[in-house]
Amino acid sequence: MTNGRSEQSGNLRYGWTTGACAVASVAAAYTALLTGDFPDPVEITLPKGHRPSFALGRERLDPDRATAGVVKDAGDDPDVTHGALVSATVSAAEPGGGVVFRAGPGVGTITKPGLPLPVGEPAINPVPRQLITEAVTEVAERHGGSGDVVVEISVDDGEELARHTWNPRLGIRGGLSILGTTGVVVPYSCSAWIDSIRRGVDVARAEGLSHVAGCTGSTSERVVTELYGLPDEALLDMGDFAGAVLKYLRRHPLPRLTVAGGIGKLSKLADGHLDLHSKRSQVNYALLARIVAEGGGGEDLAERVRGANTALDALHLCREEGVELGDLVAARARDVAEETLRGAQVSVDVVVIDRAGTIVGRTD
Template sequence: MRGAMTGTAGTPRRPLKRGWTTGSCATAAARAAYELLITGSCPAMVEIALPGGRRVSFAVAMHETSTASATAAVVKDAGDDPDVTHGALVKATVQRGAEKTGVTFRAGAGVGTVTRPGLPLPPGEPAINPVPRQMITAAIDEAAIALRANGDVVVEISIPGGEELARKTLNPRLGIIGGLSILGTTGIVVPFSCAAWIHSIYRGIDVARAAGLPHIAGATGSTSEKAVQQLYGLPEAGLIDMGDFAGGMLKYLRRHPVPRITVAGGFAKMTKLGQGLLDLHSRAGEVDLGWLADTLRDAEAPDALVSLARGANTALQVLQEAERIGFPAGEIVARAAWQTARRALGDNGIALDVAVFDRDGRLVGQSSGPAHSPLPRKRR
């Protein structure tokens, strides 16, 4: 059956459940709070339009009123995606605004504020992204027409506990201070799509470009990130948590260049990059030990090391043996990874190098020096 999943014993399992973005939840909460403000009655369910036109309904988890405002909340359901905001309460407080101001936005407790240039919103603005703002405005405009009421309101979005949750995200590094971002371009969370991670990579590059940083580094994990930061003395804003998405980072840089980029990672991940993989996750492919053996052979590695690589259990085993006999396997892998990264980056003048680290963060390979020119242009 299309879309079905099977377990280890071949038993069918249900398809992964999709969820709702914080932007969708904030929109539903704002629509409910607006109706409560205007009518004095809060709906138990509220319907909103997603950017693609689909209409969906949300249950209102709580509501309350004061003399000047109304508040409603929706519980974030991320479906089967491991989203840090799953189960969070997304609240909207709505109060009347000045005449002809439309919908304006504020960051409440647990929602961050932008403090650095380079993001879709200028510094000082609440971290409620453009598409969620459009969704909220459209929902309130729709309700205002239906209720024959004024749509000039101030909408404050808050997420209890959001400041603590934000520490598990890249917001602090991006200069979003005080809480989470209200995100979403489609309104829907696709499980394990990693869209939020890729979004963070893009925004990290944007922030680095806006700050005029001459050198940034994308790392596969925390060990290589700390190591490459120490190696080059990079500021935090120059560190891109690319994870397994080397291709996504490099292709974005191709369109939005910086003067210099370092790709940093462990021996196994950089071996995959050297093989030609741009998605370094195990789902995309394993370390090809046959390729590694052939590459070491072409670099005139001892026959014993080549044989060991061909029959090794892991790339780590190969690295450990290479270091024991003093052969620079890390350098060989770094040069191969550089070739793959250079092709993805294109011939656009960006200086590129690859740094390979072991599990302790020790540099074991670097691609022929700290900076490189682009690949030479082909002669016509």
């Protein structure tokens, strides 16, 4: 594998995390600091045995420091950091100091508790730190270095890119996080999103919040913010991963959870689906027809709901007949949420909206 390119996932190409790019940049920069030459491409070892090689996109050698950079290739994953230049500047540290990490331009700093690193630390996650330390040790052994270095990681335009991530809400200020546990980006992987949900719950707990909201999108976030006056730290960008929110709160409960989203996605939750993505679950119109009939809608209305084109279409049909389908869906979705929580001390309410952001259903 060369130039940071790896094997396929079906017809989709794997990529590399910011953490892997940082490791490669550190290895190249430290090698140049010790030898005067940059290895290009530079090969590194990742946790699952991958040994990718990365072409360098930046080189600079000064008497007391060296800088190398790698352009991140996220493969076929729609990653906001795809194409970003991840650089490392390596300089000598005090003897016995080991590896000292610093946040350069475009890399964030931890400002709130609840994350895997203490407040004030550069947002370079534990696994990338471990891999960077191992790379420094390997280069030092090969070229006679001490391994005592200051490593400053930077990302070009990282502060602007971070605005499109969870970082501002999690209390990571000034730029991106250097992430990755395996170094490999799997196309359309849900793992990074789910990890962000978990970190969001951790931050809310550390902030002492008693009420969080799992929202399927920006419109539902706006609605619950206006409804309950919740701070940004209480808003979990749940997306399609309702199960991730509920299962993590089952293990790490908070007193109150609001689940908010559109009628279509929450009707899937009402049907027992914990992954609300259109590729993995569909609106069950037979279920909607059944709960309409149970809610007093009558057989004729139930049949029309069964043949509806969309969940919104079913909602409109019911409203014409004075049946509040949104409330019925909300109640059933809350039942599924409570079943998933398995007795955890979390009080759940559900808010259902339409595309305009109008509340069309709520639990008590």
